[in-house]
Amino acid sequence: MSFSLGMPFHEGEEKMHRLLRVPPQDNPTSTMLTPQASNMFQRAPLLAFGTLDAQSRPWTTLWGGEPGFSEPLGGGFVGTRTLVDGKNDPVVQALIESAKEDGQMAKPPDGGKLVAGLAIDLMTRKRVKTAGHMVASTLRDVEDDTDASPAQQQLQLITKISQSLGNCPKYLNQYEIHPAPLSTSSLQSKGRSLTPSAKSLISRADMFFLSTSTPSDMDVNHRGGPPGFVRLLSASSLIYPEYSGNRLYQSLGNLLLNPKIGITFPDYRTGDVLYLTGRAEILAGQDAAAVLPGSNLAVKVEIGEARYVVGGLGFRGERKGMSMYNPGVRTAASEGNVRAGLASTTTTITAHLTKTTPLTPSITRFTFSLPSNSGFSYKPSQWVALDFSKELDSGYEHMRDADPLSLNDDFVRTFTLSSTPSLKANEVAEEGKEKEREFEITIRKVGTVTSFLHRQNASSGLHVLVRGVGGGMSIPPGTNTAMIAAGVGITPLLGQLTLLPLNTSSLFKLFWAVRSEDVGLVRDSFRRYPGLAGRTVLFLTGPAVEGVVKEDFRGKGARVDERRMRRGDVEGVRADEWFVCAGKGMRGEVVGWLEGRRVVCEDFDY
Incomplete structure (x- = not known):
């Protein structure tokens, strides 16, 4: 009988916990290949896999097509045999770099090569992380397959697992996976800047896989969301939000100690794949919101090298469903997000709901008042940002199936001001002599915040924080x-x-x-x-x-x-x-x- 010893969090993980004020907790990671992980290897049709190249850069890949290509061998060893793009897959190239000749077994020295994997079934939304060392690998040409691409080869790999951990189903979008030949695999581009094809893939992506490492440890995991949840900042940089999760922060903890990151974006429909390696910067609190408004935690990636491979995946997938936990897409501040300026707002202005006027079954006009010395002023057609977190934020929960979208909601909303400030107030507001005391918003009941508002009335005593005013669609008087x-x-x-x-x-x-x-x-x-x-x-x-x-x-x-x-x-x-x-x-x-x-x-x- 095998026993798993308790595993402490490392320095980077503990630092992330302190940064984000995570209460003390035990590390659930097992120091062995658990029965759950063994079973998942046999059932999962996909395996995300990561390792380091000769320059110690992390890369991530995605293999598979049908269950059974990886299986436990006993004693914590796992064997993997699958068709891969041997010519263009950076992980495959890194795994076989110690082989002296083509087809020869690669056996890394010094206890094995650092690796990590994620066995994943997107249809059942189950995944298990593993980490350990590569013991041996071989890469051979595929025989008797006339449709095979010159790049298509068979990889055989043995890894010794020293860590395993089951993860939750949040943000896993469902795909039905089936095998496909690597008959059209070709490297379209390689360089630091993203090509139009690479940018297009990222803009459509609803998931990616990432690898991070420390000198003694490695981690591979999944990030998912709505299509477009990853935003491009330039031709060589991107940013993505870190949604509410299990708060272990294993990937981010690694990045605090070593900012190198490897990412792969799969296109399940076409079989194209984008491999990236670069350096990550963790943004928290106002730093995150300033770049990706609406985010409390985000990761910015500067790309060191990008490889776009046409037809580089040995499988295809059909989307069957989106995760109910996916929040809406958050555009970057550089894309003109109207909430960009709210991150640095330190205002303590509070508005008091004084009147509600129902206009239709789903549309109501709400009147708010503010103290005369609040400093609040606005111009016609601008929007006001109101913060309802004090009323609606119920704190952290790992899972919340009854209201999944609330886990990543900051409860800040922008509403167009439907009232008109008086001409006199407008004239003197800029001089700071007199400020508006009242404003109106006319809104439809369509979501959590607006539904909450429609349940309120003047006697509710509702007070909300005003986070800012901006925008505007000014129509010039007297024009055609x-x-x-x-x-x-x-x-x-x-x-x-x-x-x-x-x-x-x-x-x-x-x-x-x-x-x-x-x-x-x-x-x-x-x-x-x-x-x-x-x-x-x-x-x-x-x-x-x-x-x-x-x-x-x-x-x-x-x-x-x-x-x-x-x-x-x-x-x-x-x-x-x-x-x-x-x-x-x-x-x-x-x-x-x-x-x-x-x-x-x-x-x-x-």
Whole structure:
């Protein structure tokens, strides 16, 4: 019978725990190949594997296609036999570097070559990490296979496992894996800068595998999220968020001691693969949020070498499902993320909810007030960032299936200000003589924070922290302009309607698409801003609206069509500038209609 001894955390892991204030905990890593790990090797169709090259640079690869290509041999040894890209796979090349001739066994000296692996089944969302040393390996040509690429060879590998650890299923997107020949494998590019193909792969990727090491230890693991969760900072640098996990910080602990990192991005559809090696920088707290807004922890990677291999994977995969724990994509500050400036905000301004005005079953106007000496001011159509973490953040949990997205939510939201600051206040706000005391937001109930807000009323005593104000879609008064809005996309306009001439000689035009259940928002807007109806073409979709409501809108001067907006509705309209505020789908369609014209877009993506 074998026994696993307790394994302490190393210096880097302990430093990460102190940095992130992780309570004391035992290291669950086993000092042997556990039965769980042995079973996983036999069941997993994929094995991510990492090692160091002759320059001590870590590389990561991904092998497999079907279960059974790796199996325990007894005594903590694991045997692996699989088809690989022997010519272009940097891990394979590093494993056989001690072989004197092609096909000869490679036996590294001094107790073996440092290696680590991750046996993973993406369909069942199970994975087991292992680490140890390579005992021996051979690489031979594939015989009697006329379809084989010159690069396709068979790798046989024996490793001695000294560590193993099962990991949780979070952020594992499901793929059904099947074998595929390496018949088209070829090295497309090699260098420090990413090619267009490499950038495209990263922009689509919903996972990657990484290797890190210390002088005596190595780690391979998975990082997953929504497609695009890894962001490019330049042609030779990228950044990714570290989502809430098990708080062991084994990979990051290694990086604190040794910043070298190896990453591989697989393209399961095409079989292409991108290998990277470089140096990582761990960003925590405000440092992380300044580069990747919305993140409390992130890793920035400077690429030392990138290799893009066409058809370099011996398998293909079909996506079957996304992890319910995946948060939304966080764009980098350098990409124009509107929350970029919030990271350094030290404001303690607090807004108090004083009034709620339901407009439709899912849309409500919320009025907040602030102290007169708060220093808060804003301009028409800007957004305000509000922090609801005090009300909604329930602290750390490893798993939270009932509300998985909350684990990575900072509960900071940006809302367009639908109120108009008085002209006097605007004039003196910049001089610091008088500040706004009140603001309004008009929002739809669509998520955790907005659902929470819709449960509040003036007597709730709700106070929220104001993190900042910014942005804005300013429509110049008296100009020949037009706006296309969908639903609550009208809010940037509401904040500046008192500044726009809306009489019969006005050149402004509004094309407003609204679902029939939201006519209450239309009714309220036409009532509060006389003259708006006369400048509006209203498109109603969904169940039929009562005739009296439509006649009321028409009586105020609006044109009402019960159908979707079409290209022909805007083709003949003359406007020097178009403003568009709609969801992503409609926005893309409308911008296509307005090709060749000057268009300013406001969206709900943040």
